[in-house]
Every structure is written in structure tokens, then in C-alpha cells.
Amino acid sequence: MLYVKKPKFAPKSGNMQEMILILDFGSQVTQLIGRRLRELNVYCEIHPFNKIPAIGDNVKGVILSGSPFSVRDEKAPFVNLEGIKGKLPLLGICYGAQFMAQHFGGEVNGSIAREYGRAMLKVVDAQSPLFAKVSPTSQVWMSHGDTIAKLPTGARVIASTDDVENAAYKIVGEETYAVQFHPEVFHTKEGPQILANFALGICGCKGDWTPASFVDNTVAALRQQLGDDKVILGLSGGVDSTVAAVLVNKAIGSNLTCIFVDNGLLRKNEFEDVLDSYKEMGLNVIGVHAGPLFLKKLEGVTDPEAKRKAIGSTFIDVFDAEAQKIEGARWLAQGTIYPDVIESVSVNGPSCKIKSHHNVGGLPEKMNLKIVEPLRTLFKDEVRRVGRSMGIKRELIGRHPFPGPSLGIRILGEVTEEKLRILRDADDIFIKGLRNWPCELPSASYPNEMADNLYDSIWQAGTMLLPVKSVGVMGDERSYEYTIALRAVISTDGMTADWVHLPYDFMAKVSNDIINKVKGVNRVCYDISSKPPATIEWE
Ligand code: XMP
Numbered sequence: 001m002l003y004v005k006k007p008k009f010a011p012k013s014g015n016m017q018e019m020i021l022i023l024d025f026g027s028q029v030t031q032l033i034g035r036r037l038r039e040l041n042v043y044c045e046i047h048p049f050n051k052i053p054a055i056g057d058n059v060k061g062v063i064l065s066g067s068p069f070s071v072r073d074e075k076a077p078f079v080n081l082e083g084i085k086g087k088l089p090l091l092g093i094c095y096g097a098q099f100m101a102q103h104f105g106g107e108v109n110g111s112i113a114r115e116y117g118r119a120m121l122k123v124v125d126a127q128s129p130l131f132a133k134v135s136p137t138s139q140v141w142m143s144h145g146d147t148i149a150k151l152p153t154g155a156r157v158i159a160s161t162d163d164v165e166n167a168a169y170k171i172v173g174e175e176t177y178a179v180q181f182h183p184e185v186f187h188t189k190e191g192p193q194i195l196a197n198f199a200l201g202i203c204g205c206k207g208d209w210t211p212a213s214f215v216d217n218t219v220a221a222l223r224q225q226l227g228d229d230k231v232i233l234g235l236s237g238g239v240d241s242t243v244a245a246v247l248v249n250k251a252i253g254s255n256l257t258c259i260f261v262d263n264g265l266l267r268k269n270e271f272e273d274v275l276d277s278y279k280e281m282g283l284n285v286i287g288v289h290a291g292p293l294f295l296k297k298l299e300g301v302t303d304p305e306a307k308r309k310a311i312g313s314t315f316i317d318v319f320d321a322e323a324q325k326i327e328g329a330r331w332l333a334q335g336t337i338y339p340d341v342i343e344s345v346s347v348n349g350p351s352c353k354i355k356s357h358h359n360v361g362g363l364p365e366k367m368n369l370k371i372v373e374p375l376r377t378l379f380k381d382e383v384r385r386v387g388r389s390m391g392i393k394r395e396l397i398g399r400h401p402f403p404g405p406s407l408g409i410r411i412l413g414e415v416t417e418e419k420l421r422i423l424r425d426a427d428d429i430f431i432k433g434l435r436n437w438p439c440e441l442p443s444a445s446y447p448n449e450m451a452d453n454l455y456d457s458i459w460q461a462g463t464m465l466l467p468v469k470s471v472g473v474m475g476d477e478r479s480y481e482y483t484i485a486l487r488a489v490i491s492t493d494g495m496t497a498d499w500v501h502l503p504y505d506f507m508a509k510v511s512n513d514i515i516n517k518v519k520g521v522n523r524v525c526y527d528i529s530s531k532p533p534a535t536i537e538w539e
Pocket of ligand 1: 401402494531534536
């Protein structure tokens with residue numbers, strides 16, 4: 001049996017990349033602060049307020065996030081700012097601003113003038129570097145019940161709104177700033193400029209964190225970390241594992257062995273096509289044909305959770321058996337990305353349990369292999385940009401997410417060879433149709449870019465086979481066949497999703513093609529449910 005130790009949360013930058021440290025008090029929008037800084041090519045890390053990492057010379061500034069708590073709550077999050085405040089540039093946002101007021105000689109009240117939503121900010125100190133190039137009056141987004149009644153010692157107001165006098169302040173003699181509004185959210189019109197003023201101006205960050213610099217630094221760090229050790233990596237055909245594999249391969253070459261398992265539930269020709277692409281990229285990859293074993297384990301299983309468990313445990317067995325053959329392997333590389341890492345350490349626990357069942361590849365907890373996760377500091381679109389900068393083909397980089405249990409959870413009820421054949425053929429028509437349909441819509445994979453075709457404009461698309469038959473008429477004959485449901489959604493992280501308004505003429509063509517070409521189907525439906533309350537997958 002292969003044993004794997006779960007890593008503790010500890011950023012393993014392995015390099016002295018300059019960065020901004022964000023201390024998270026549990027706000028829903030803390031991740032957005034990270035996003036905005038990354039957009040400025042400033043590297044940052046989000047850590048819970050109660051697990052501050054060691055602060056090295058590479059930390060150029062600190063941001064305190066918002067929070068669902070009031071600083072006046074008995075259990076309000078508390079952070080000791082010794083070693084930070086007055087020593088490094090510091091920006092408190094919302095709760096962060098109120099926290100500093102409360103603990104450094106000011107006062108915070110449950111205010112009569114609560115501010116939620118849009119407000120007009122008036123810059124009081126036009127010389128303040130925090131408001132350089134910001135209009136004298138601009139729209140900001142407020143979301144707080146408390147307000148700062150008295151500023152902390154040594155502070156002066158640098159901006160106000162009609163209802164809130166102390167909307168932003170600075171502590172004189174320190175590079176300590178605070179804003180009661182949220183510069184990270186879209187509705188704060190000049191928020192990006194304010195964050196740029198803090199990170200690039202006040203903190204003096206160079207803004208040189210790019211996909212290419214990430215690749216250089218990570219490859220160097222991986223070489224140092226892994227030395228001559230052998231590493232195993234499970235490829236899924238998805239973006240994250242592919243980019244992780246290419247990075248590790250760049251660092252240690254043939255000491256990396258990738259394992260790609262055919263669970264018999266993949267899309268039409270997917271295993272062969274993806275395996276070929278991996279080989280073309282020079283990856284040392286073992287393709288394991290295990291379809292019959294998976295199908296055997298699924299025989300007679302109809303309950304969705306039981307199906308997931310059967311697929312998950314079979315995957316572990318197959319992967320484990322294959323990994324055992326690789327002598328002297330010491331590491332397991334994984335394509336874990338930043339949202340997974342942040343979620344698992346969020347001050348309020350994971351915001352949503354929905355992901356707990358996703359890690360079908362979740363290997364046993366105990367360990368003989370150490371874990372290396374080269375993408376654990378990246379957001380999804382950054383993973384794609386890093387992949388692109390290493391020359392990975394667009395077909396691989398721009399692939400929609402695909403669940404670990406594969407078509408197994410898109411065939412409702414029992415999985416059989418016949419149903420797999422029907423679903424694969426229908427799915428192939430739908431996905432190829434999306435890829436071949438031109439459109440002028442934004443890309444779902446790359447913010448600020450246009451899509452090449454409908455497929456690129458959609459976050460995820462797929463096809464379900466329903467366990468019902470209905471009556472139809474083909475020629476002069478009565479038919480009694482299966483129904484296919486199409487699903488196409490737009491999302492940012494899969495936690496919430498909206499169905500896509502596909503063009504009618506596209507839907508008409510796909511429906512026609514499926515019914516005419518796929519034997520066993522006489523009806524096609526389109527799923528117009530959002531998540532929540534529905535989920536993306538039907539099982
Ligand atoms: P749901 O159906 O929960 O799906 O709305 C949200 C996203 O997660 C994917 N998904 C999975 N991914 N293993 C995975 O690796 C799984 O067991 C799994 N279940 C759902 C789903 O395709 C969507 O992108």
C-alpha cells in the first residue's frame with residue numbers, strides 16, 4: 001500500500017520572491033485582494049490571522065482583510081501586530097481598519113450610520129500616496145455595521161464619505177494605512193489604483209511576478225527540493241495535473257514518472273489523445289488500461305455516492321499498484337492549486353462542503369511518500385498562464401474541468417458498456433460542436449481575453465444520460481429510447497454556476513445530430529438550472 005502524508009499548510013516558496021502578506025480574518029472577499037495584487041504582478045500569500053508565518057526580508061508589506069466579525073464581538077479575531085505595525089507598510093481593510101482603531105487607542109461603535117453598498121469617497125489628503133492618481137471623489141464599496149468613532153493614536157483622516165468621516169486614515173510617522181471600504185471589489189471603481197499605490201508605491205514592490213518568473217523560480221526551487229529523488233505524479237488529463245507535470249519534468253526530467261489511468265469512463269478517444277499529447281510533450285508517462293476493473297466494480301451499483309466510492313477506491317488501488325513498481329520513489333507530486341489551499345485553512349472552515357467528495361484521488365493519510373505541490377500558490381487562470389508560458393497546447397490548457405469519477409456520474413443509475421457508448425457518442429457531438437462554433441464572447445479560461453469558439457467561452461460543458469426511456473417516432477416506426485441532457489455552465493470556481501444561454505441554432509443542430517447519429521437516443525434536453533440549488537454534475 002502506498003502511504004502519503006498530508007502536508008501541513010506551510011508555503012514552500014523555496015525562494016525569496018518579494019511578496020505582500022495578507023492576513024485573513026475570514027471575509028468572503030479576501031481572495032479578491034490576492035487576485036488584485038497578482039494582477040499587478042505582485043506575489044502575495046493569504047494566511048489565517050492566527051497562523052502568521054515567519055516574516056522574512058522578502059515580505060514588503062502586510063494587508064489585514066475584512067471579516068464577518070465585529071471587533072466588538074467577544075470572539076473577535078485578534079492578531080498581535082508586534083513586528084509588523086510601524087516596521088512594515090501595513091494596510092487595514094474594513095475589519096482590519098477597525099481592528100487597528102480598537103487596539104491602538106481609538107474607538108469603534110456599532111454605528112447609526114451603517115454603510116452597505118456604494119458610497120462616494122472624498123479624498124481629504126490629496127498628497128497621501130495611498131490616493132495617488134485617484135480622483136478627488138470616487139465610488140467605493142462599503143460593507144460594515146461598525147464605524148470608527150475615534151481614530152487610533154497618531155492617526156489622521158485621509159478620506160471620508162458623507163456618512164463616515166473616518167473612511168480612511170494614516171498613522172503619522174508609520175507606513176500604516178487603513179480604509180473602511182473594500183478596494184478589492186469590483187464596485188470600488190478606483191480600487192485597483194489604491195491597491196497599486198499600496199503595493200507598488202508604499203511597499204515598493206517591483207511587480208515582476210510573471211508566469212515566466214514563476215516557472216524559473218519554481219523549477220530552481222524544485223531542483224533544490226527534489227535533488228536526485230524519484231517522483232510520481234498522477235495525470236488526469238486536466239489542466240492542473242498537466243501543468244504540474246510539465247513543471248516537475250522541467251526540473252528533474254526522467255526522475256519523474258507520470259501515471260495516467262484509463263478508468264474506462266473517459267470521453268470518446270480521450271485516453272489515447274491525451275496520452276499522445278503527454279508523450280509529445282516529452283513526459284515519462286505510463287498509461288494504465290484499467291477500464292474492465294472499474295466496470296466490474298460498478299456492476300449493479302446505482303446509488304451516486306456508492307458509485308463515487310467504488311470509482312475512487314478502485315482508482316487508489318490501481319494507482320497504488322502501479323506506483324509500487326517504481327522503485328525508489330520518494331515523492332508524490334500533485335496539482336493542488338491555491339483556492340484549495342486557502343479553503344482548507346480558512347478561519348471559518350471551508351465555505352462549502354461541496355468539494356469534500358471531489359478528491360477521488362485522495363490517497364491514504366499515512367506516509368511513505370512526501371508530497372510536492374508546485375502549483376499550490378496559483379489561482380486557476382494563473383495555472384493556465386504558466387502552462388501557456390511553457391508552451392503547452394491550447395487544447396490541453398483550455399480544457400473544461402472534468403470530474404474524477406468521469407462519465408460514471410453522468411450516466412444516472414447503473415453504468416453499462418452500452419450506456420457508455422451512447423453517452424460518449426452524444427458527448428462527442430456536443431463538445432466538438434461547441435469547439436467548431438465561432439462566437440464573440442469573453443473567454444472563460446483567461447480573464448480579459450476573447451474566446452476562440454463557444455467551447456472557450458464556457459466554463460464547463462457535458463452530457464448526461466438519463467435512466468428513462470420515452471416514446472418517439474423515427475420514420476414510420478415507434479421508438480422507445482433514452483434521453484440525453486446537455487449542460488453548459490459559466491462559473492469561476494465551480495462553487496456557484498449559471499447555465500449558459502446557448503444560441504438556439506446551435507442547440508437545434510446538436511439535438512438533430514445526436515438524435516440522427518447516436519443509436520439509442522430519441523430525445524435531447526437542455527439543463528437550465530443554476531447552482532445552487534442544482535449542482536453542475538447530476539450525481
Ligand atoms: P458539482 O456537481 O459539485 O461540481 O456542482 C462542481 C465541480 O466539481 C466537479 N466535480 C468533481 N471533480 N471529482 C472531481 O475531481 C469529483 O468527484 C467531482 N464531482 C464534481 C464538477 O465537474 C464541477 O466542475
